[in-house]
Amino acid sequence: GAVVSQHPSWVICKSGTSVKIECRSLDFQATTMFWYRQFPKQSLMLMATSNEGSKATYEQGVEKDKFLINHASLTLSTLTVTSAHPEDSSFYICSARVGLAVNNEQFFGPGTRLTVL
Amino acid sequence: AQRVTQPEKLLSVFKGAPVELKCNYSYSGSPELFWYVQYSRQRLQLLLRHISRESIKGFTADLNKGETSFHLKKPFAQEEDSAMYYCALRPLSGNTPLVFGKGTRLSVIA
Numbered sequence: 772g773a774v775v776s777q778h779p780s781w782v783i784c785k786s787g788t789s790v791k792i793e794c795r796s797l798d799f800q801a802t803t804m805f806w807y808r809q810f811p812k813q814s815l816m817l818m819a820t821s822n823e824g825s826k827a828t829y830e831q832g833v834e835k836d837k838f839l840i841n842h843a844s845l846t847l848s849t850l851t852v853t854s855a856h857p858e859d860s861s862f863y864i865c866s867a868r869v870g871l872a873v874n875n876e877q878f879f880g881p882g883t884r885l886t887v888l
Numbered sequence: 889a890q891r892v893t894q895p896e897k898l899l900s901v902f903k904g905a906p907v908e909l910k911c912n913y914s915y916s917g918s919p920e921l922f923w924y925v926q927y928s929r930q931r932l933q934l935l936l937r938h939i940s941r942e943s944i945k946g947f948t949a950d951l952n953k954g955e956t957s958f959h960l961k962k963p964f965a966q967e968e969d970s971a972m973y974y975c976a977l978r979p980l981s982g983n984t985p986l987v988f989g990k991g992t993r994l995s996v997i998a
Contacts, residue, residue, distance in 0.1 A: 805985045814974065814990040815932075864932070866985070877978075877986055879924075879932040 773799045775867050777880035784855055785888055792850045792883045794865030800845035801867035805877070806838075809862040818863075821848050855887045890915045892977050892989035900995045901965050909960040909992050911949075911975030918980045921951055921958040924988075926972040935960075935973070945969070965996045 774797040784790050794804060803822050807815040819840050821827040827840040837859075839851040848867075852859055864882040868875050891914040901907050913919060923935040936944045938951040938958060949960045958975060972993050976986040 815988045817985050817987065820985055876934060881931040 773797075773867070773869070773876075773878045775801075775865065775878045775880040777863075777865055777883050779883060780881060781884040781886075783886045783888065786856050787854055789851055789853045790855055790885060792852075792863055792865075792885075794848045794850070794867070794880055796846045796867045796878070799867075799869050801848075801869060802845065803868045804842055804848040805866040805868075806840060806848075806850050807864045807866065809864060809882070811862075815864060818850075852885065855885070857887045860885055860887045890919070890977050890979070890987045892975050892987055894973075894975055894989035894992050896992045897990070898993045898995065900997060902997050903967055904964050907960075907962045907965045907969070907994065907996075909973050909975075909994065911958045911960065911989060913956050913958065913975075913977050915956075915977060915979065919977045920980050921949070922976040922978070922986065923947070923949055923958075923960050924974045924976055926974070926991075928971070932974070965994075967996045967998055970994055970996045 776795045778793045805820050806818045808818050809815050817830050818833045819827045819829045821840050821842040823842050823845050829835045842848040862882050862884050865880045866877050868877045893912045895910055921938040924932050925935045926932045947962045949958050951958050972991050974991045975989040978986050
């Protein structure tokens with residue numbers, strides 16, 4: 772299957788700093804990328820949907836000014852957590868899908884563990 | 889709104905015993921249902937989807953529209969089946985993301 776990578780795999784930062792997480796589709800062009808957040812022992816919660824070249828669509832309750840998403844190319848999407856605080860500590864997972872066909876599979880990255888001190 | 893419910897957080901079975909991981913969904917339209925699996929320290933990966941009607945690693949799942957369920961079954965559990973299992977739903981139309989249940993941790997005891 773297709774491969775989605777994330778970088779970094781883990782990051783520790785001080786409160787108030789910004790952190791950028793990259794998500795790349797390695798062997799396919801991703802029309803759509805999704806960002807999920809997973810708290811310990813909980814399910815994946817969708818944060819936003821991003822289509823290449825357009826603004827991301829955020830889920831209710833997700834602050835778009837805090838979680839900046841850029842999808843500048845068909846193989847790269849970035850999530851920037853601005854002015855991070857300890858409550859932002861979580862596991863962030865990106866997912867990518869080829870095309871718009873309803874039966875296209877959604878591939879997942881390995882996740883990025885963010886710890887804010 | 890779409891919702892996926894997995895009532896069991898943890899399911900422990902002995903090796904060789906049958907396994908059933910429950911999943912119920914709520915959606916007014918026609919959904920596509922999936923089971924994803926996450927082995928220890930690995931990424932989430934697709935196990936099976938209802939439209940494929942296939943058996944993967946001995947697992948099967950049948951979509952029951954009357955009961956709005958998509959339970960995952962395997963007749964004989966193996967130790968390597970121990971993992972986190974997530975049921976997910978996606979509307980059949982539109983470019984929409986997967987919506988996940990909370991997951992069930994399956995532990996197969998030797």
